[in-house]
Amino acid sequence: xxxxxxxxxxxxxxxxxxxxxxxxxxxxxxxxxxxxxxxxxxxxxxxxxxxxxxxxxxxxxxxxxxxxxxxxxxxxxxxxxxxxxxxxxxxxxxxxxxxxxxxxxxxxxxxxxxxxxxxxxxxxxxxxxxxxxxxxxxxxxxxxxxxxxxxxxxxxxxxxxxxxxxxxxxxxxxxxxxxxxxxxxxxxxxxxxxxxxxxxxxxxxxxxxxxxxxxxxxxxxxxxxxxxxxxxxxxxxxxxxxxxxxxxxxxxxxxxxxxxxxxxxxxxxxxxxxxxxxxxxxxxxxxxxxxxxxxxxxxxxxxxxxxxxxxx
Amino acid sequence: xxxxxxxxxxxxxxxxxxxxxxxxxxxxxxxxxxxxxxxxxxxxxxxxxxxxxxxxxxxxxxxxxxxxxxxxxxxxxxxxxxxxxxxxxxxxxxxxxxxxxxxxxxxxxxxxxxxxxxxxxxxxxxxxxxxxxxxxxxxxxxxxxxxxxxxxxxxxxxxxxxxxxxxxxxxxxxxxxxxxxxxxxxxxxxxxxxxxxxxxxxxxxxxxxxxxxxxxxxxxxxxxxxxxxxxxxxxxxxxxxxxxxxxxx
Ligand SMILES: Cc1cc2nc3c(=O)[nH]c(=O)nc-3n(C[C@H](O)[C@H](O)[C@H](O)COP(=O)(O)OP(=O)(O)OC[C@H]3O[C@@H](n4cnc5c(N)ncnc54)[C@H](O)[C@@H]3O)c2cc1C
Numbered sequence: 001x002x003x004x005x006x007x008x009x010x011x012x013x014x015x016x017x018x019x020x021x022x023x024x025x026x027x028x029x030x031x032x033x034x035x036x037x038x039x040x041x042x043x044x045x046x047x048x049x050x051x052x053x054x055x056x057x058x059x060x061x062x063x064x065x066x067x068x069x070x071x072x073x074x075x076x077x078x079x080x081x082x083x084x085x086x087x088x089x090x091x092x093x094x095x096x097x098x099x100x101x102x103x104x105x106x107x108x109x110x111x112x113x114x115x116x117x118x119x120x121x122x123x124x125x126x127x128x129x130x131x132x133x134x135x136x137x138x139x140x141x142x143x144x145x146x147x148x149x150x151x152x153x154x155x156x157x158x159x160x161x162x163x164x165x166x167x168x169x170x171x172x173x174x175x176x177x178x179x180x181x182x183x184x185x186x187x188x189x190x191x192x193x194x195x196x197x198x199x200x201x202x203x204x205x206x207x208x209x210x211x212x213x214x215x216x217x218x219x220x221x222x223x224x225x226x227x228x229x230x231x232x233x234x235x236x237x238x239x240x241x242x243x244x245x246x247x248x249x250x251x252x253x254x255x256x257x258x259x260x261x262x263x264x265x266x267x268x269x270x271x272x273x274x275x276x277x278x279x280x281x282x283x284x285x286x287x288x289x290x291x292x293x294x295x296x297x298x299x300x301x302x303x304x305x306x307x308x309x310x311x312x
Numbered sequence: 313x314x315x316x317x318x319x320x321x322x323x324x325x326x327x328x329x330x331x332x333x334x335x336x337x338x339x340x341x342x343x344x345x346x347x348x349x350x351x352x353x354x355x356x357x358x359x360x361x362x363x364x365x366x367x368x369x370x371x372x373x374x375x376x377x378x379x380x381x382x383x384x385x386x387x388x389x390x391x392x393x394x395x396x397x398x399x400x401x402x403x404x405x406x407x408x409x410x411x412x413x414x415x416x417x418x419x420x421x422x423x424x425x426x427x428x429x430x431x432x433x434x435x436x437x438x439x440x441x442x443x444x445x446x447x448x449x450x451x452x453x454x455x456x457x458x459x460x461x462x463x464x465x466x467x468x469x470x471x472x473x474x475x476x477x478x479x480x481x482x483x484x485x486x487x488x489x490x491x492x493x494x495x496x497x498x499x500x501x502x503x504x505x506x507x508x509x510x511x512x513x514x515x516x517x518x519x520x521x522x523x524x525x526x527x528x529x530x531x532x533x534x535x536x537x538x539x540x541x542x543x544x545x546x547x548x549x550x551x552x553x554x555x556x557x558x559x560x561x
Contacts, residue, residue: 010473067476067478069478070441070444070451070453071444071450071451074445092472093453093454093469093470093471093472094471094472096437096441096453097441097451097453097454098441099441100406100437100438100439100441100442100445101441101442101444101445101451102445103407103438103442103445104407104410104441104442104443104445104446105445107407108407108526109405109406109407109525109526109527110406110407110436110438110442111527112435112436112437112438113435122530126435126535127433127434127435127532128323128329128338128432128433128435129432129435130535131328131329131331131534131535132329132331132338132532132533132534132535133532133533133534133535134529134531134532135529135530135531135532135533136527136528136529136530137527137528137530138526138527138528139525139526139527139528140526172448173481174449174450174451174480174481175450175451175452175478175479175480175481175484176478176479176480177476177478178466178477178478178479179476179477180471180473180474180475180476180477181474181475181476182473182474183473183474184473191472195560195561219561227490230490230491231490231491236474236475237456237470237474237475237489237491238470238471238472238473238474243432243435244350244429244430244432244489244490246472251560252554252558252560252561262325262328263325263432269538272560273554273558273560274540275550275554286540286541286543287540287541288538288540289540289541289542290540290542290558291542291543291544291550291553291554291558292540292541292542292543292544293543293544293545293546293547293550294543295547300547303547304547304550304551307547307548307550307551308551308561310551311551311555311561
């Protein structure tokens with residue numbers, strides 16, 4: 001039997017999260033096909049054909065796949081699933097949106113955000129904001145799985161497989177795309193950045209985030225935020241790190257003016273090195289920090305910016 | 313128009329749970345339970361739709377043990393019109409929950425079903441999407457704004473790169489994200505009023521749904537502990553350590 005992986009992309013570039021899902025799929029051991037659904041996205045299929053462990057890339061292009069609406073994309077995947085035992089995707093907002101709809105149509109339960117593969121039918125996944133790890137075994141013939149990308153290294157790109165072109169399934173016309181507002185920053189994406197500097201309510205305003213931007217530019221880092229900072233309108237929603245935002249695990253995570261609520265920790269506590277800058281020495285963020293600095297961020301952050309000048 | 317809002321009873325978001333190593337399960341003794349926070353947002357949105365005259369009736373539905381009646385009462389105290397309780401011994405897995413909700417959707421002929429985007433206990437984020445498949449209807453997950461235009465629903469969604477706006481045919485399933493609204497507190501008069509509101513009760517057998525789980529939970533363990541608590545005194549020391557000790561800059 002085989003595994004089908006729904007590729008994450010923007011119709012131009014294949015996202016690294018796809019390579020991470022491939023690594024997880026490779027642990028299952030079945031042959032791996034990568035499905036590229038989109039519009040005018042042959043360049044993505046070409047990149048996918050390079051991903052190590054893939055035995056084939058399937059591309060299906062159609063205008064109504066451009067924005068990955070759940071209904072047409074899940075119909076297409078359901079039509080392909082007779083040839084596959086397992087459907088996988090990275091746990092991106094696309095994967096989370098589309099895969100459960102496929103699972104219910106196939107009458108199987110989904111396993112969300114796996115962090116380990118025990119065998120073909122047994123997986124580990126975090127529950128309760130990562131405060132417990134459940135080992136789950138499926139009892140159905142087919143499996144539908146999303147992959148927590150922080151738990152798996154990216155598969156390399158040392159391959160050259162065939163690309164098969166398939167036809168679209170009909171558009172169910174249940175919903176219609178209107179518009180997208182994508183911030184498209186120059187900085188690395190949160191989920192693939194090696195360094196992240198995040199601000200919380202302690203930042204006090206959106207303008208003050210420019211202090212973090214300056215440090216991010218020096219370090220080649222991404223900028224993130226706590227829910228409180230997003231809710232207050234300091235930064236847009238896609239900055240949110242946490243249980244219900246993005247889960248990240250960079251080499252270095254710098255938390256500035258963030259208290260360290262369970263829900264925030266859930267999204268960053270697997271970072272390799274954690275720095276916390278907070279004026280309250282009792283803040284729970286210090287319990288997970290390798291390097292905690294008890295200080296007022298409005299003194300510490302400009303000092304850090306200066307300090308970084310001297311190292312390069 | 314009728315809005316149905318499924319509400320789940322979960323461990324309160326402020327509680328840090330413990331794993332009982334003996335039973336390999338979460339220790340739930342004497343733990344505060346509340347309505348899943350995303351479901352509160354769904355309830356709030358349904359009430360606002362009724363207040364603005366967009367819908368005629370709002371129904372709160374909960375699936376699980378008898379204590380779920382409290383969760384339904386909370387939704388009624390916030391302002392939902394009536395409740396439905398499907399009594400089960402445990403909270404079933406999302407696919408089964410979606411099937412049970414689907415049966416109620418059919419009975420009630422609900423037009424709009426608003427759910428939380430995920431439950432903060434199992435963190436699955438599946439039920440709404442699954443329900444939309446069973447209903448074969450439109451789907452908008454992670455909603456931060458809901459408006460109406462003629463006979464269609466316009467939803468802005470929080471996605472990885474920013475925001476996406478889509479237009480949906482009815483019936484439709486919508487799941488809530490954090491920025492959709494700020495749920496109200498129930499006022500005392502409304503809490504009193506809620507006691508008189510009707511809660512209909514069903515058993516899974518009444519709805520002809522097979523409750524056999526498709527997933528086996530083999531064990532639940534504590535995650536590896538992170539060794540934290542390290543301190544530095546100055547920014548100079550921090551930069552020096554990040555460079556020479558940790559080697560990350
Ligand atoms: C359903 C649900 C889901 C949630 N999901 C998430 C999520 O995904 N991600 C998330 O982050 N949160 C999430 N939360 C919210 C979470 O519970 C916390 O409320 C939030 O993380 C707090 O953000 P904060 O640390 O920025 O703010 P606060 O807790 O207010 O902390 C601010 C910190 O800044 C410090 N500070 C203030 N001024 C200064 C200064 N001048 N210098 C230095 N330090 C300063 C303070 O000492 C304090 O520790 C969720 C909550 C719920 C209910």
